[in-house]
Amino acid sequence: MQKIIVLLCALVCTVSAYAQETFKIIIKDQKSKSTLNGVTILVKGTNVIAKTGENGTASFNNIPAGNQTLIIRYVGYAEQLIPLNFPVKQTGPLEILLAESEDELEEVIVSSTRTSRSIQNTPTRVETIELEEIDEKSNMRPANVSMILHESTGISVQQTSATSANASIRIQGLDGRYTQLLKDGYASFGNFASGLSILEIPPLDLSQVEIIKGPSSTLYGAGAIAGVVNFISRTPKEKAEFNFILNQSNVGQTNIGGFGMQRNKKFGYSLLALANFQKAYDVDKDDFTELPKTKDFTIHPKLFFYPNEKATLIIGNAFTKSDRTGGDIFVVNNDADAAHRYFETNNSIRNTSTLDFSYKTNEKDLLRVKTSFNYFKRGISIPDYRFDGINYNAYTDISYLKNIKNQSLIFGANLVYDDFIEQNQKLSLAKNFTTKTGGLYAQQTWDITTKFKLESGLRADFVHYFNAFYRKNEVFVLPRVSALYKFNDKWSSRIGGGLGYKTPTLFTEQTETFQYQNLLPLNNVKAEKSYGGTADVNYKTSIGDDWMISLNQMFFYTRITNSTILLQDATGYFYFDNTNLPVQSLGFETNAKIIFKEYFKLFAGYTFTNAKADYLSVVKDIRLLPKNKLNLALLYEKERNFKMGLEGYFTDRQYLYNNQQTSPFWEFGFMAEKVFGKISVFINAENFTDTRQSRYKSVVNGSHLNPSFDDIWTHTEGRTFNAGIKLKL
Structure with a gap:
C-alpha cells in the first residue's frame, strides 16, 4: 500500500x-x-x-x-x-x-515596378540597397553615390579621366550608356548629362536604391538595355527629422551637408543641402592630379501637399553647380609657367524641376502624373581647346494602376524630349542632336496562385531623332515577361526577359576620355537593339534562433545588335557608325548573406562576366572589364550604438584598348561608427593597402606640356582615410 x-x-x-x-x-x-x-x-x-x-x-x-x-x-x-x-x-x-519593424518597412517595398508590392512578391527581379547600407556608404563618400554602386555585385564604376576623375556606371559589363539612371523615377541623367551624373547625386536624402538588371524597357523605354538604377528619396513623416554631416579626409576633401523633413496633415517638406570641397591631390608626385580641385554645391527643396486623403502633390527643384580642375598640379594651384601648362576643367550646372501628382481613385487604384524639366550645361577645357554644350530634357508620364482580384494592371503613356546644343562651334562640326519620343505601355502582374506570379508588359515607342545632317523615324515594340515561383518558404526562383533599344548618342565612355575633341556629328547612325534576360534561384533559412542564411544565384545574358562603334578617319577625326557584328554579355552572380544573432553580418558576392564585341580586332573581350570579381564584407553592429566593418574586393585582369592585360588586384576597407545619443562619430579607411595604378606603371606619358594618359583600370588616388560627425535630431 x-x-x-x-x-x-x-x-x-x-x-x-x-x-x-x-x-x-x-x-x-x-x-x-x-x-x-x-x-x-x-x-x-x-x-x-x-x-x-x-x-x-x-x-x-x-x-x-x-x-x-x-x-x-x-x-x-x-x-x-x-x-x-x-x-x-x-x-x-x-x-x-x-x-x-520600423527599420524594415522602407526596405521591402519597391517602387520601380510601379505596383508598390513587397520585394518578395514581385516577379521582376529587383535588388535593393537599404537605408542602413546607404548610411554606411554616406560615411565613406558623402559627396555622391559612386561608393554605393561601386561595391554592389555585378556593378562597376568606370573612371573615364585620369586627371578629373569623371566616371560612369556599368552593369553586367556593358557600357554606361546602356544603363538608365533615375531619381524617383525621373530620367534626367541621360545623353550629355550622363558624363557627371553619379558624381552629382548626393546620398544624404535617399531611402533606398533599386536596381533592375537586364532589359527593363516596358516602363522606362530607351537606354534600359543593361538595366535601371532608381534612387528613391525619403518622404516626410509627422515626426520631424534633421540630419547633418561634417566629413574630412586625408586627400583634402571636405563635406558639409544636411537633410531635413517633416509633414502635417496638409503640408510637408524636405530639404537637402550639400557642399563639397576637394583640394588638388597628387599622390605619386608626378605633378599631375589624381583628384581634381573641386567645389560643388547642391540644394534640393521639395514641397508636399495633401489636399485630402486621396491626393498628393509633390513639387521639387534640384540645383547643382560644380567646378572641377585637374591636370598639372602647378597649373591647378595657379603656379603655371612655360614648363607647366596642362589642365582639364569641368564646369557644370544642373537644374531639374519636377512635379508629381497622384490620386487614389479608390482604396487600391492610383492615377499618377509625373513631369520634369532638366537643364544641364557643361564646359570642358584643356589647353588650346574648349567644348561647351547645353542639354535640355523634358519628360512627362501619365499612368493608371488598377488592382483587381489577384491582378495589378498598369496603363500609361509618356513623352520625352531631349535636345543637345553645342555652343561656340561652326555648323559643320556642331554636335547638335534632338530626340523626340512618344510611348504607350501596359503591364499586368498576375498572382496565378499563391506560389506562381507572372508579370508581362508591352511597350511601343515612336521615335524621331535628327540633326542638320539627317533625320530618322523608328518604331520599337518591346515585350517583356517575368515570372516568380515559390517552391516553399525557403526556395523561390525568378526568370525574365525582353527587348530593348538605345537611340544614338555621341556621349560615351570612350569619347569622354578625349573631351569630344575632333568628334564629328552623328550622321546616318541608327538606334541599337537588344534582347536578353535573367534567371535566378533564391534560398533563405534559419538555423536555430541565432543564424539566418540567404543565397541568390543569378544568370544573365544580353545581345546587342546594330551596335554603334567609334571609328577614326584618315584625317584624324572620330565618328560613329553601326556594325552588324553583335555585342554579347553573359555570366552569373552569386550572393550570400549570413547573419548571426543580428549582430554579425557576412556578405559575399561573386560576379563572372564574359562580354565580347565581335567587331573588335585581335581580342574580342570588352575593354576594362574583369571576368571575375569578388566582394566580401563583414559587419558587427549593435543597433543605434556601435558598428564596425571590414571589406575586401578582388578584381581580375582586364584588357586595355591596346590589347594588353592589367594585373589582378585586391583592395580592402575598414569602417567604424559610434553613436552617442543624437551624435555619431565615424572613421573610414578605404583601400588602406594603397592599391593604385601608378604602382604598376605611370599613368601619365610624354611631357608636361603635351601629356597622354593610360586607360584607368583601378584606383588612382590610393588609400583614403576620412572621419566625421553626424547629428540626427
Missing part, C-alpha cells in the same frame, strides 16, 4: 509539472492578417522551441506549469514577449499579430 501511495504522488507531481500537454499558437501579419510561415517561438529559460508551418500554426507539448514567457521572433518583424500562466485552457489556437 505504501508503494502505491508513493507512485500516485509521483504521478500527481508529474501531471502538475507538465499540465499543458498540447498548446497551439497561430501567428499572423498585423496589417494583412495573413499567416506567417517559419516564425520562431521559444519558451524563455527552457529548451522548448517550435516554428510555424505553412498555415502559420505551431504546437508545443509539455510546457512546464506556472508563469512562462513566449519569445516570438521573425525576420523583418518586431520581437514580441507573451507572458502566460500554464496550463492554458484552449478552445482554439492563440492568435498573435506581428507588426513589421
Whole structure:
C-alpha cells in the first residue's frame, strides 16, 4: 500500500509539472492578417522551441506549469514577449499579430515596378540597397553615390579621366550608356548629362536604391538595355527629422551637408543641402592630379501637399553647380609657367524641376502624373581647346494602376524630349542632336496562385531623332515577361526577359576620355537593339534562433545588335557608325548573406562576366572589364550604438584598348561608427593597402606640356582615410 501511495504522488507531481500537454499558437501579419510561415517561438529559460508551418500554426507539448514567457521572433518583424500562466485552457489556437519593424518597412517595398508590392512578391527581379547600407556608404563618400554602386555585385564604376576623375556606371559589363539612371523615377541623367551624373547625386536624402538588371524597357523605354538604377528619396513623416554631416579626409576633401523633413496633415517638406570641397591631390608626385580641385554645391527643396486623403502633390527643384580642375598640379594651384601648362576643367550646372501628382481613385487604384524639366550645361577645357554644350530634357508620364482580384494592371503613356546644343562651334562640326519620343505601355502582374506570379508588359515607342545632317523615324515594340515561383518558404526562383533599344548618342565612355575633341556629328547612325534576360534561384533559412542564411544565384545574358562603334578617319577625326557584328554579355552572380544573432553580418558576392564585341580586332573581350570579381564584407553592429566593418574586393585582369592585360588586384576597407545619443562619430579607411595604378606603371606619358594618359583600370588616388560627425535630431 505504501508503494502505491508513493507512485500516485509521483504521478500527481508529474501531471502538475507538465499540465499543458498540447498548446497551439497561430501567428499572423498585423496589417494583412495573413499567416506567417517559419516564425520562431521559444519558451524563455527552457529548451522548448517550435516554428510555424505553412498555415502559420505551431504546437508545443509539455510546457512546464506556472508563469512562462513566449519569445516570438521573425525576420523583418518586431520581437514580441507573451507572458502566460500554464496550463492554458484552449478552445482554439492563440492568435498573435506581428507588426513589421520600423527599420524594415522602407526596405521591402519597391517602387520601380510601379505596383508598390513587397520585394518578395514581385516577379521582376529587383535588388535593393537599404537605408542602413546607404548610411554606411554616406560615411565613406558623402559627396555622391559612386561608393554605393561601386561595391554592389555585378556593378562597376568606370573612371573615364585620369586627371578629373569623371566616371560612369556599368552593369553586367556593358557600357554606361546602356544603363538608365533615375531619381524617383525621373530620367534626367541621360545623353550629355550622363558624363557627371553619379558624381552629382548626393546620398544624404535617399531611402533606398533599386536596381533592375537586364532589359527593363516596358516602363522606362530607351537606354534600359543593361538595366535601371532608381534612387528613391525619403518622404516626410509627422515626426520631424534633421540630419547633418561634417566629413574630412586625408586627400583634402571636405563635406558639409544636411537633410531635413517633416509633414502635417496638409503640408510637408524636405530639404537637402550639400557642399563639397576637394583640394588638388597628387599622390605619386608626378605633378599631375589624381583628384581634381573641386567645389560643388547642391540644394534640393521639395514641397508636399495633401489636399485630402486621396491626393498628393509633390513639387521639387534640384540645383547643382560644380567646378572641377585637374591636370598639372602647378597649373591647378595657379603656379603655371612655360614648363607647366596642362589642365582639364569641368564646369557644370544642373537644374531639374519636377512635379508629381497622384490620386487614389479608390482604396487600391492610383492615377499618377509625373513631369520634369532638366537643364544641364557643361564646359570642358584643356589647353588650346574648349567644348561647351547645353542639354535640355523634358519628360512627362501619365499612368493608371488598377488592382483587381489577384491582378495589378498598369496603363500609361509618356513623352520625352531631349535636345543637345553645342555652343561656340561652326555648323559643320556642331554636335547638335534632338530626340523626340512618344510611348504607350501596359503591364499586368498576375498572382496565378499563391506560389506562381507572372508579370508581362508591352511597350511601343515612336521615335524621331535628327540633326542638320539627317533625320530618322523608328518604331520599337518591346515585350517583356517575368515570372516568380515559390517552391516553399525557403526556395523561390525568378526568370525574365525582353527587348530593348538605345537611340544614338555621341556621349560615351570612350569619347569622354578625349573631351569630344575632333568628334564629328552623328550622321546616318541608327538606334541599337537588344534582347536578353535573367534567371535566378533564391534560398533563405534559419538555423536555430541565432543564424539566418540567404543565397541568390543569378544568370544573365544580353545581345546587342546594330551596335554603334567609334571609328577614326584618315584625317584624324572620330565618328560613329553601326556594325552588324553583335555585342554579347553573359555570366552569373552569386550572393550570400549570413547573419548571426543580428549582430554579425557576412556578405559575399561573386560576379563572372564574359562580354565580347565581335567587331573588335585581335581580342574580342570588352575593354576594362574583369571576368571575375569578388566582394566580401563583414559587419558587427549593435543597433543605434556601435558598428564596425571590414571589406575586401578582388578584381581580375582586364584588357586595355591596346590589347594588353592589367594585373589582378585586391583592395580592402575598414569602417567604424559610434553613436552617442543624437551624435555619431565615424572613421573610414578605404583601400588602406594603397592599391593604385601608378604602382604598376605611370599613368601619365610624354611631357608636361603635351601629356597622354593610360586607360584607368583601378584606383588612382590610393588609400583614403576620412572621419566625421553626424547629428540626427
